[in-house]
Amino acid sequence: MSDEEAEPHRSAEELIRRHQVGVWRYLRMLGCDESLADDLTQETLLKVLCRDDFTQHSDPATASYLRRTAHNLLVSYHRKGGRTKTLVTSDPLDEIWNRWAGRDLSGDETLDRLKLCMESLSERARLALQMRFGDDASRADIAAALDITEHGARNLMQRAKQQLRDCVLGKISGTEF
Amino acid sequence: MSNNPDPQSQPPVQWSDADDRAMDALLREYFHEQNASPRDFTSEILAKLNQSHRHSIGSGTQRSSLATIKSLAASQKSNGIAVAIRWFAVLAASVLALIAIRALKENANQREFALHTIDKQDGGEPEADQAGNLATDNRALPQDDAAANADGVTKPQSPTKPRREPIVLSLDKQVDGADDASRIAGVTVDAVPGGQPSAMPLRGSETVSVQDADLKDFDRQFLAYWNSIGVTPAPAADDATLANRIADRFGFLPGSGDESDSSSSSGNAVAGDPVKIELASSDLFSSERQSRLLAERLIKQLGNGLKLGDERSEQLVTSAAEVIRSGGRFDQWISDWVASEAIPSEPAGAAHLQAAAMGEWVAGRLMGADVGCARCHDSPIDSRFNQHDYWAVAAIFTPTPMQSVFYEMPDGRQKVAAPGAPRRWLGLPRTPVQPGVSGAATIASRAELAASLVGNRQLARALINHLWTIGFGTPMVSAASSPIAPPQDDSIELALEMLSEKLIAADFDIRVAARWVIQSEPMKRGTPVELQGDAWRLAGESQLVAASLAQRSFAAARSPWPAASQAQLLAMMESRSGKQPAKIGTRDSMLAQPIAATPGADASKSATGSRGDKSIDYQDYWWTQWLADREGLKGGWMESIADRDQQVRHAFYAVGYQNVNARQLEWGNSLIDSSATGADERNEEIAKIYWVIQNSL
Numbered sequence: 062m063s064d065e066e067a068e069p070h071r072s073a074e075e076l077i078r079r080h081q082v083g084v085w086r087y088l089r090m091l092g093c094d095e096s097l098a099d100d101l102t103q104e105t106l107l108k109v110l111c112r113d114d115f116t117q118h119s120d121p122a123t124a125s126y127l128r129r130t131a132h133n134l135l136v137s138y139h140r141k142g143g144r145t146k147t148l149v150t151s152d153p154l155d156e157i158w159n160r161w162a163g164r165d166l167s168g169d170e171t172l173d174r175l176k177l178c179m180e181s182l183s184e185r186a187r188l189a190l191q192m193r194f195g196d197d198a199s200r201a202d203i204a205a206a207l208d209i210t211e212h213g214a215r216n217l218m219q220r221a222k223q224q225l226r227d228c229v230l231g232k233i234s235g236t237e238f
Numbered sequence: 239m240s241n242n243p244d245p246q247s248q249p250p251v252q253w254s255d256a257d258d259r260a261m262d263a264l265l266r267e268y269f270h271e272q273n274a275s276p277r278d279f280t281s282e283i284l285a286k287l288n289q290s291h292r293h294s295i296g297s298g299t300q301r302s303s304l305a306t307i308k309s310l311a312a313s314q315k316s317n318g319i320a321v322a323i324r325w326f327a328v329l330a331a332s333v334l335a336l337i338a339i340r341a342l343k344e345n346a347n348q349r350e351f352a353l354h355t356i357d358k359q360d361g362g363e364p365e366a367d368q369a370g371n372l373a374t375d376n377r378a379l380p381q382d383d384a385a386a387n388a389d390g391v392t393k394p395q396s397p398t399k400p401r402r403e404p405i406v407l408s409l410d411k412q413v414d415g416a417d418d419a420s421r422i423a424g425v426t427v428d429a430v431p432g433g434q435p436s437a438m439p440l441r442g443s444e445t446v447s448v449q450d451a452d453l454k455d456f457d458r459q460f461l462a463y464w465n466s467i468g469v470t471p472a473p474a475a476d477d478a479t480l481a482n483r484i485a486d487r488f489g490f491l492p493g494s495g496d497e498s499d500s501s502s503s504s505g506n507a508v509a510g511d512p513v514k515i516e517l518a519s520s521d522l523f524s525s526e527r528q529s530r531l532l533a534e535r536l537i538k539q540l541g542n543g544l545k546l547g548d549e550r551s552e553q554l555v556t557s558a559a560e561v562i563r564s565g566g567r568f569d570q571w572i573s574d575w576v577a578s579e580a581i582p583s584e585p586a587g588a589a590h591l592q593a594a595a596m597g598e599w600v601a602g603r604l605m606g607a608d609v610g611c612a613r614c615h616d617s618p619i620d621s622r623f624n625q626h627d628y629w630a631v632a633a634i635f636t637p638t639p640m641q642s643v644f645y646e647m648p649d650g651r652q653k654v655a656a657p658g659a660p661r662r663w664l665g666l667p668r669t670p671v672q673p674g675v676s677g678a679a680t681i682a683s684r685a686e687l688a689a690s691l692v693g694n695r696q697l698a699r700a701l702i703n704h705l706w707t708i709g710f711g712t713p714m715v716s717a718a719s720s721p722i723a724p725p726q727d728d729s730i731e732l733a734l735e736m737l738s739e740k741l742i743a744a745d746f747d748i749r750v751a752a753r754w755v756i757q758s759e760p761m762k763r764g765t766p767v768e769l770q771g772d773a774w775r776l777a778g779e780s781q782l783v784a785a786s787l788a789q790r791s792f793a794a795a796r797s798p799w800p801a802a803s804q805a806q807l808l809a810m811m812e813s814r815s816g817k818q819p820a821k822i823g824t825r826d827s828m829l830a831q832p833i834a835a836t837p838g839a840d841a842s843k844s845a846t847g848s849r850g851d852k853s854i855d856y857q858d859y860w861w862t863q864w865l866a867d868r869e870g871l872k873g874g875w876m877e878s879i880a881d882r883d884q885q886v887r888h889a890f891y892a893v894g895y896q897n898v899n900a901r902q903l904e905w906g907n908s909l910i911d912s913s914a915t916g917a918d919e920r921n922e923e924i925a926k927i928y929w930v931i932q933n934s935l
Contacts, residue, residue, distance in 0.1 A: 073287060074280055077280045077284070078278075089263035089266070098276075102279060103279050103282060106283050107286055107287060110287055111287065172268065175264050175268055176268065179268070191269060194268070194269045215916070219916060226261055
């Protein structure tokens with residue numbers, strides 16, 4: 062058992078600090094925008110900390126419980142908003158989160174790995190991703206900037222993302238990309 | 239733009255949606271490191287936790303664990319500044335609350351404006367000696383209290399983002415005696431073409447209950463609705479346009495005499511002609527002709543799904559028109575209809591399917607229950623509607639009374655459902671057996687079901703939605719499963735509640751509600767500026783999206799829609815998305831480009847059946863509509879279906895097809911761009927299919 066798991070009972074403040082980033086990133090993975098992720102992260106932690114029967118067994122167990130609560134809150138949110146969006150069940154998402162973030166509760170290490178992996182991309186691929194995710198450019202704009210078709214732009218980005226995914230997951234599992 | 243294939247454009251490797259989302263989220267955070275990274279919420283959560291803890295100790299309704307209390311104590315020590323700020327906030331909120339209570343006392347003779355639920359929860363004015371505590375606990379923490387809901391889940395709200403205040407209060411603040419509600423929606427009188435002042439009602443400081451609401455109160459809910467969803471209403475329509483619209487929807491021109499009919503009025507009432515319309519007449523729908531016109535439209539709405547023949551339809555129209563004209567109880571008339579309607583003869587030989595058609599008609603059409611999903615599986619959208627109940631309602635309508643029906647569950651197993659309509663589907667409580675003991679949860683006979691419709695509030699809501707559909711093309715509050723419904727809001731719910739209450743108070747005299755529909759503020763709105771004339775050709779995508787939302791939320795009239803076949807719409811989309819060489823326009827742009835025809839002029843041709851070769855001219859216009867509607871389709875339930883075949887099938891279901899055949903499925907699948915691998919691209923493909931089915935002939 063690691064040091065993290067050896068001390069199950071953390072103060073509320075410490076628990077929030079340890080888990081808030083992980084919950085926030087998990088909600089972003091579920092499709093929340095930043096504002097909604099902010100709201101639901103607070104709701105999740107508040108709801109769990111207010112529970113009488115909440116027990117801290119270990120950090121991974123607490124993290125998993127928080128993610129499930131966050132998922133349920135998001136489902137409730139969509140249902141009450143009238144724009145019901147049935148989400149993927151939380152189990153496969155939990156599995157994917159564990160694959161991406163591993164034992165890192167916050168996901169910070171994954172982001173660090175992503176930064177390293179970015180360097181392995183071609184200039185055009187980086188530019189395409191920058192336009193798409195940094196500038197919210199449309200596919201048509203990206204295609205025009207790179208002088209390729211829209212389909213070409215889409216495939217370029219898909220392949221770049223695939224390359225990044227393999228790289229990040231490879232670093233997590235210890236096999237270099 | 240070059241069409242050279244990109245050297246890297248090899249088919250991408252498949253990966254799951256969740257992986258895709260994870261990568262997208264990480265990339266967004268990577269590229270927006272400054273403003274898309276998680277913040278530190280520790281002090282905010284601890285402050286809320288502390289307040290929640292104090293509240294629970296004070297009320298004695300909740301206990302906190304020792305660990306939590308200890309951790310709170312520890313966190314308080316380390317957060318001295320935060321505690322000071324928190325106490326200051328509580329003190330300031332208390333002062334504000336005391337001022338508010340004082341103002342309330344001064345206006346004690348004013349009526350209280352509140353939703354039913356708020357009435358029930360609050361139980362009236364707080365006692366004077368409790369006011370201070372209430373003010374501290376509730377008013378200083380509006381997020382916690384106002385957002386509480388039946389599930390005990392608090393609606394999320396960022397502490398850094400101001401929560402939208404209760405609609406009525408915000409309206410009071412903004413109008414502030416000036417009484418020009420158009421200011422709320424950002425429309426000034428000067429901005430209205432022709433200088434016609436807005437017909438929007440005035441608003442004073444007085445508040446009213448749902449039961450006492452009048453047309454002005456009703457209209458105010460729409461203003462609040464538009465305000466809350468960020469929609470700018472279109473300018474008011476001129477008299478000729480308004481006359482055309484009413485004639486088109488209801489078949490007559492109010493105030494022009496009973497003999498005018500839809501064809502003459504809609505054909506002659508053009509801009510510039512002296513048109514006299516009288517919306518405020520108390521005689522609307524009281525003449526023989528007007529009541530019949532309304533009856534025809536209502537039967538078309540209410541009878542959808544029954545496959546009524548001409549003869550049966552005529553019988554129903556005649557009897558309904560008589561009830562309308564005489565001001566009789568329309569709920570009683572519907573009850574009689576349900577009790578006497580013959581079981582549909584289609585599909586031939588399948589008794590359980592015929593019974594299902596009847597059950598769905600009563601539950602879905604007459605009661606407004608969102609039961610479509612429950613035919614094949616429990617509704618994933620609304621847990622009230624499950625498959626067993628669906629077939630139990632169907633069993634009420636089997637040819638042999640009290641006969642159960644078999645149905646197939648999603649896993650292939652067969653199950654039997656005994657007759658029984660859940661009372662909750664009808665908005666009814668369990669039958670009381672004795673005080674404190676709940677009674678029957680279902681209605682087991684057709685006669686009892688029909689009788690339960692008399693005076694039924696849910697029936698009133700459904701009738702209002704049907705009237706609204708006659709006037710505006712869509713219900714006032716759409717079903718949750720509607721893929722392109724506008725955002726819901728308390729104000730629009732309240733408007734529906736007001737009009738339902740009006741109908742109930744008038745003993746289901748349907749004319750009263752129909753008059754409100756025809757006189758309402760949304761009916762007076764014109765078409766969006768972006769869609770007037772040729773303006774759409776130059777409008778940007780965001781403008782088109784805003785115009786689409788305005789139309790769907792009744793803040794603007796629908797613009798003429800050139801008719802098209804599915805093949806035409808698809809050819810247009812394919813030519814735009816690069817699958818085929820561009821056929822139209824001179825540039826490959828996301829915006830509409832100038833071409834020959836104007837949509838309004840050609841729409842009139844298509845309405846008379848002379849669409850023909852000119853249809854290609856509409857492609858730019860259709861494209862703008864797709865761009866606009868696509869926003870509304872994002873995030874819908876269809877995207878959450880994993881299987882592609884099922885997505886296509888459900889796209890047909892969502893439009894209203896019940897039996898999707900292999901040819902339709904094949905057609906739908908053939909439209910999907912197989913190279914679309916990302917979640918966004920795949921979702922767009924299914925939205926495209928739904929949109930084409932929905933909007934084609």
